[in-house]
Amino acid sequence: MYNCAIILAAGEGKRMKSSTPKVLHKVCGKEMVNVVIDEIRKAQVDNIDVIIGTGAEKVRKATELKNVEYSIQEKQLGTGNAVICAKGFLKDKKGTVMVFTGDAPLIREESIRKLMDFHNKGGYSAVILTSIVENPSGYGRIIREENGEVLKIVEHKDCSTEEIKVNEINSSMYCFDIESLMNSLDRIDNNNAQGEYYLTDVIEILKRSGKKVGALPVPFEETQGVNSRLQLSQAEKIMRHRINEKHMENGVTLIDPDTTYIDFDVKISNDTVIYPQNVLQGKTKIDKGCVLYPGSRIDNSIVESDVTIQSSVILDSKIGSNTTVGPFAYIRPESVIGNSVRIGDFVEVKKSSIGDKTKVSHLTYIGDAEVGSGCNFGCGTVVVNYDGKKKYKTIIGDNSFIGCNTNLVSPVKVNDNTYIAAGSTITNEVPDGALAIARAKQVNKKDWVYKKGLNK
Known part of the structure; x- marks a missing residue:
């Protein structure tokens, strides 16, 4: 049986009050439409058509790596019109097509599989995905026959006294026999107050034709759409709970899951402990045995095993095993920190490599540099990598000692086993094994304070 899917993603989303198309607003770091695409893919449905309209090029760009097809809905004339725009995608296909909405990102792979199985095994022309809710006010009701079919x-506004008591609601997600759907699309009209074509009319057409229509209830959590910033935050909270629960099941300790923010594509190995107020984003990977104390942000970075991080920011970088970072360190993009390194408080590393067992304990800036292993940086060291127009590289060899308040003016090379005296400004190469002193000779002016009358 051939299975495919259509995602309705052409709406403007006026209540979002945004220049960004509604389906591109993110939940846990991923655009809502991409969340839906990924869940459909997990259910082994490879052929997906995305209906685009408002912000079409933005939606196309955001989904271009997903290997989907596109249909254009020039004017937003209802859900039925959107599916009519996909007739080219459905042409010559036999089997089933599912219809989902790009602004309902909480649908799960398991429910998608159940929908396909229920439709195919039951011999239905259509199956409506539904939810049972305590308060169905405002939602379309599913009225069933005695045999359970729809x-x-x-x-809601058209419900009778008995119908309004029904608490099974339409989710606006469906599975159709493609041939039955195609025949019905030609028969829907816009003879209503809004002048729009509704996909629900297909259900009525199928029933009039004597076709079999079913309904499959799934948790209301999965069918909730996002039409406002408030609903976006609610979806984010639900998804964050799912993600955090998955990591805890896999052996990660989250001290307070409610205040731990982990994106979809983050990978965390077991025996890592994460304290509150940590934000893990992008394709970050945290290896086993790490400890993330409160208040760090890690984005698109690799953190190897047994690393300790405190209140720091790490972006697009790699941290080697048994290293400590922070508190209040800033690891900027394209940095590679080695194993057993100490990156301490108020240290900033930018586009640099730091060798194994090097210590950069506090108040230091390292930019555009290659630093060897076993080095020690004194407090207040600055790699002066920018002359106002261009940036230059500094190379520091193994086992070098950089004294406090040293300026390394790039481009400059400091060779292995060197020692730089505190307060030096280094502008020339320092040879292997040398002591470099680059500061003015101290001069004491006897009784100068008294002569100037500056004493208190």
Whole structure:
């Protein structure tokens, strides 16, 4: 049986009050439409068509790596019109097509599989994905026949006294026999107050034709759409809970899951402990046995095993095993920190490599530099990598000692086994094994304070 899917992603989302198309707003670091695509893919449905309209090029760009097809809905004339725009995608296909919405990112792979199985095994022409809710006010009701099949969908405003008591609601997600759907699309009209074409009309057309229509209830959590910033935050909270629960099941300790923020694509190995107020983003990978104390942000970075991080920012970089970072360190993009390194408080590393067992304990800036292993940086060291127009590279060899308040003016090379005296400004190469002193000779002016009358 051939299975494919359509995602409705053409809406403007006026209530979002944003220049960004609604389906591109992110939940846990991923655009809502991409969340839906990925869940459909997990269910082994490879052929996906995304209906785009408002912000079409932005949606196309955000989904271009997902290997999907596109149909254009020039004017937003309802859900039925959106699926009509996908007739080219459906042409000559036999089997089933599922219809999802790009602004409902909480649907799960398991429910997608159940929908396909329920439809195919039950011999239905259509199956509506539904939810049972305590307060169905505002939602279309699913009215069933005695045998459990769907009789009709009734909008809330049109419900009778008995129908309004029904608490099974339409999610606007469906599975159709492609041939039945295609035949029905030609028969829907826009004879309503809004002048729009509704996909729910297909259900009525199928029933009039004597076709079999079913309904499959799934948790309401999975069918909630996002139409406002408030609903976006609610979806984010639900998804964050799912993600955090998955990591805890895999052996990660989250001290307070409610205040730990982990994106979809983050990978964390077991026996890592994460304290509150940590933000892990992008394709970050945390290896086993790490400890993340409160208040760090790590984005698109690799953190190897047994690393300790405190209140620091790490972006697009790699941290070697048994290293400590922070508190209040800033590791900027394209930095590679070696094993058993100490990056201490108020240290900034930018586009640099730091060798194994090097210590940069506090108040230091290292930019555009290659630093060897076994080095020690004194407090207040600055790699002066920028002359106002261009940036230059500094190379520091193994086992070098950089005294406090040293300026290394790039481009400059400091060779292995060197010692730089505190307060030096280094502008020339320092040979292997040398002591470099680059500061003015101290001069004491006897009784100068008294002569100037500056004493208190």
